[in-house]
Amino acid sequence: MSExxxxxxxxxxxxxxxxxxxxxxxRIDGNEAGRPIYFQSGDVDLAPSNEAALTSAILPAMLWxxxxxxxxxxxxxxxxxxxxxxxxxxxxxxxxxxxQVRGATPVVRERRGERVGLFFSGGVDSFYSLLKxxxxxxxxxFIHGFDIGVGDRSRLQGIGEVVRRxxxxxxxxxxxxxxxxxxxxxxQALSWRRLGGGxxxxxxxxxxxxxxxxxYIAAAETYAILVPxxxxxxxDPMWGTEALEFRRDGGESTRPEKVGRLVAHDxxxxxxxxxxxxxxxxxxxxxxxxxxxxxxxxxSFGALERxxxxxxxxxxxxxxxxxxxxxYFLDGAxxxxxxxxxxxxxxxxxxxxxxxxxxxxRSVVVSALLETYSPRAASxxxxxxRQSRRDDSLA
Amino acid sequence: MRVHAPAGPDANGRLAVTLEEGTKKDxxxxxxxxxxxxxxxxxxxxxxxxxxxxxxxxxxLAGTISREFYETIGDIQDILAEWHPQLxxxxxxxxxxxxxSVAPAGRVGLFFSAGVDSFYSLLKxxxxxxxxxFIRGHEFRxxxxxxxxxxARIVHETARRMGKHVIEVETDxxxxxxxxxxxxxxxxxxxxxxxxxxxxxxxxxxxYIAATGNYARLDPxxxxxxxDPMWGTEALEFVHDGCExxxxxxxxxLAREDWVLRSLRVCGExxxxxxxxxxxxxxxxxxxxxxxxxALERGPQFEVGLDAxxxxxxxxxxxxxxxxxxxxxxxxxxxxxxxxIIRALRSAIHRWERRFLLMRLARTLPSPLxxxxxxxxxxxxxxxxxxxxPREAGEQxxxxxxxx
Numbered sequence: 107m108s109e110x111x112x113x114x115x116x117x118x119x120x121x122x123x124x125x126x127x128x129x130x131x132x133r134i135d136g137n138e139a140g141r142p143i144y145f146q147s148g149d150v151d152l153a154p155s156n157e158a159a160l161t162s163a164i165l166p167a168m169l170w171x172x173x174x175x176x177x178x179x180x181x182x183x184x185x186x187x188x189x190x191x192x193x194x195x196x197x198x199x200x201x202x203x204x205x206q207v208r209g210a211t212p213v214v215r216e217r218r219g220e221r222v223g224l225f226f227s228g229g230v231d232s233f234y235s236l237l238k239x240x241x242x243x244x245x246x247x248f249i250h251g252f253d254i255g256v257g258d259r260s261r262l263q264g265i266g267e268v269v270r271r272x273x274x275x276x277x278x279x280x281x282x283x284x285x286x287x288x289x290x291x292x293x294q295a296l297s298w299r300r301l302g303g304g305x306x307x308x309x310x311x312x313x314x315x316x317x318x319x320x321x322y323i324a325a326a327e328t329y330a331i332l333v334p335x336x337x338x339x340x341x342d343p344m345w346g347t348e349a350l351e352f353r354r355d356g357g358e359s360t361r362p363e364k365v366g367r368l369v370a371h372d373x374x375x376x377x378x379x380x381x382x383x384x385x386x387x388x389x390x391x392x393x394x395x396x397x398x399x400x401x402x403x404x405x406s407f408g409a410l411e412r413x414x415x416x417x418x419x420x421x422x423x424x425x426x427x428x429x430x431x432x433x434y435f436l437d438g439a440x441x442x443x444x445x446x447x448x449x450x451x452x453x454x455x456x457x458x459x460x461x462x463x464x465x466x467x468r469s470v471v472v473s474a475l476l477e478t479y480s481p482r483a484a485s486x487x488x489x490x491x492r493q494s495r496r497d498d499s500l501a
Numbered sequence: 502m503r504v505h506a507p508a509g510p511d512a513n514g515r516l517a518v519t520l521e522e523g524t525k526k527d528x529x530x531x532x533x534x535x536x537x538x539x540x541x542x543x544x545x546x547x548x549x550x551x552x553x554x555x556x557x558x559x560x561x562l563a564g565t566i567s568r569e570f571y572e573t574i575g576d577i578q579d580i581l582a583e584w585h586p587q588l589x590x591x592x593x594x595x596x597x598x599x600x601x602s603v604a605p606a607g608r609v610g611l612f613f614s615a616g617v618d619s620f621y622s623l624l625k626x627x628x629x630x631x632x633x634x635f636i637r638g639h640e641f642r643x644x645x646x647x648x649x650x651x652x653a654r655i656v657h658e659t660a661r662r663m664g665k666h667v668i669e670v671e672t673d674x675x676x677x678x679x680x681x682x683x684x685x686x687x688x689x690x691x692x693x694x695x696x697x698x699x700x701x702x703x704x705x706x707x708x709y710i711a712a713t714g715n716y717a718r719l720d721p722x723x724x725x726x727x728x729d730p731m732w733g734t735e736a737l738e739f740v741h742d743g744c745e746x747x748x749x750x751x752x753x754x755l756a757r758e759d760w761v762l763r764s765l766r767v768c769g770e771x772x773x774x775x776x777x778x779x780x781x782x783x784x785x786x787x788x789x790x791x792x793x794x795x796a797l798e799r800g801p802q803f804e805v806g807l808d809a810x811x812x813x814x815x816x817x818x819x820x821x822x823x824x825x826x827x828x829x830x831x832x833x834x835x836x837x838x839x840x841x842i843i844r845a846l847r848s849a850i851h852r853w854e855r856r857f858l859l860m861r862l863a864r865t866l867p868s869p870l871x872x873x874x875x876x877x878x879x880x881x882x883x884x885x886x887x888x889x890x891p892r893e894a895g896e897q898x899x900x901x902x903x904x905x
Contacts, residue, residue, distance in 0.1 A: 197716035358579035
């Protein structure tokens with residue numbers, strides 16, 4: 107349920123230019139939960155725009171079911187696309203209601219630069235897109251406050267070094283931008299993984315100003331798995347204007363196919379950063395599902411030993427205990443298993459992964475089957491299943 | 502593989518297209534008495550792409566093609582190859598990409614079958630749409646004239662009522678592709694529509710393709726909001742329309758117009774006494790949509806009425822349809838529909854959901870055990886005590902017909 111509304115509309119406003127620290131604040135006034143958010147960069151002059159403010163505010167406004175009022179110019183194409191963007195979000199989450207945007211003056215935005223950006227975190231997807239478009243990409247954009255919080259300086263420092271090394275190696279500029287938009291969205295119980303990632307990247311693209319003509323967003327999913335996942339190949343381009351294009355990239359390749367392309371470059375394998383919960387110095391934990399998925403793929407190419415960025419070794423017992431939920435993770439695990447079995451390497455790991463996959467699939471199906479008989483029985487099953495996995499990991 | 506066609510249709514409006522690979526030759530046709538079909542390079546590529554991708558051979562054709570189309574065809578293939586493992590990305594050779602020479606024209610079309618989705622898009626864009634495009638040979642074989650004429654009459658009556666032109670286009674492309682194992686429902690129908698749209702591009706600037714699903718269901722489907730616009734050129738835009746609503750909500754919109762409800766034609770079965778059989782899952786689903794909208798009595802003709810027993814026994818082909826039925830269940834409960842109907846629908850949903858889940862569970866079993874479990878099912882089927890699943894049976898029949 108949406109929160110109790112105290113006003114009938116959301117008003118947006120932003121300073122005309124960044125302050126001395128390179129920071130711009132965007133006011134989102136419309137609800138007791140509304141508050142200013144900021145974007146900050148020491149690498150470029152950020153340009154406040156109504157597109158950035160609207161992109162930041164659209165999900166909260168839809169959740170509060172309040173129209174948005176904004177003054178000044180905004181891209182005509184962007185304003186026209188907002189209706190469809192709202193349709194998509196409403197279908198993805200029924201709590202999000204369609205709202206109107208009032209007060210903006212539609213204009214045709216003119217491009218002033220030729221820079222091409224890529225959101226870059228040093229992971230498999232963004233390295234793949236960097237190699238694919240290395241002749242075209244001029245800037246690597248690293249976000250503080252995306253998967254690592256803005257206050258987590260040591261981790262950001264560690265990952266920032268990976269990004270800067272990649273930039274130096276390929277002769278690309280690095281643009282670091284910090285924002286607290288994620289905390290606003292999460293504060294409204296909007297799923298970060300499913301819904302929130304796309305608008306944050308789009309808002310940052312807009313505050314980077316008219317110097318950029320195109321920004322690539324590396325896709326984690328393939329075209330075969332078209333679930334909302336921090337963005338979507340259908341949705342991402344809709345955030346664009348006449349002057350700035352967003353492209354979701356890499357949906358044609360599975361994660362093993364992407365890693366297959368990366369392992370030809372030692373310097374990439376030596377710096378891969380994939381973990382959502384990295385160690386204090388920014389290394390991959392080596393224990394989470396994503397780390398183990400990537401390590402298994404690297405192992406299938408015989409490249410794991412060349413990768414020093416994982417803080418733990420890959421052990422079959424730990425692999426066998428992974429629990430996959432949802433189509434995205436199950437399909438991802440199947441791809442990894444195929445890659446491992448095709449390679450003929452690491453048979454014990456392949457067996458462990460098959461065990462984990464089978465167990466996860468059965469658990470998901472049995473839970474869904476029980477749901478058709480009795481939701482209470484399904485809930486009890488899930489509780490017992492969780493408990494048994496916990497016991498396994500302690501054993 | 503080469504694709505070629507004469508410079509224009511013959512005196513009967515028929516355009517024969519030939520596909521050649523080595524010594525092997527296939528041919529198919531498009532025909533229209535209402536429009537002078539233009540065999541543009543883009544239309545030929547759209548119609549031949551699946552055959553080329555399946556054989557893995559580069560597709561060659563002479564002449565020029567739109568630069569925009571040429572730049573996007575690689576992305577289209579990336580998507581198709583990811584969706585269908587039997588398809589591989591191929592090169593496009595022999596043609597010259599250049600900005601489209603056809604000047605943008607003024608007509609706006611809609612592929613129209615008189616079903617829920619196309620009627621919804623027609624009402625939504627009625628001020629803009631100038632032409633309804635009706636395909637013969639898309640759902641039924643072109644030679645099934647009686648059925649097609651009946652459906653065409655509904656399309657013409659709708660167009661007359663709303664002051665629109667009708668363009669009928671006949672093709673056998675579906676059946677050629679089906680004979681190669683490329684299923685129309687799950688693989689090719691989007692490209693067939695794109696090919697037909699591209700044959701019309703001389704006079705059309707936009708063509709709407711009515712969506713089947715909404716944005717919550719973006720799984721691979723041949724006509725898809727991501728894919729359809731990619732078939733466009735500098736002169737012609739394809740718009741995948743109507744994803745903002747599910748089928749229950751669309752029928753509620755249609756229920757505002759009695760004549761629309763009466764004209765609905767949703768059934769893909771062979772019927773004789775009414776346009777809709779009332780027995781297939783799609784008919785039952787639509788009747789439930791109408792019941793939820795309080796418009797069943799005002800709805801179209803069905804050969805048989807809505808009946809709890811029939812709902813309980815209905816066959817659901819896949820998870821997508823199951824989700825549609827769940828939408829129905831939710832809407833019917835909210836609308837206060839008769840309990841017997843709700844109970845019957847819930848029972849059907851649970852039965853099919855359990856069946857799909859058990860099939861999924863069976864796939865996790867070791868192969869010998871899976872084979873053992875299949876034996877009784879095969880035996881019962883051989884004895885004629887159970888039938889195949891309807892979609893599977895329908896697709897196989899279509900392919901056999903196409904091959905013959």
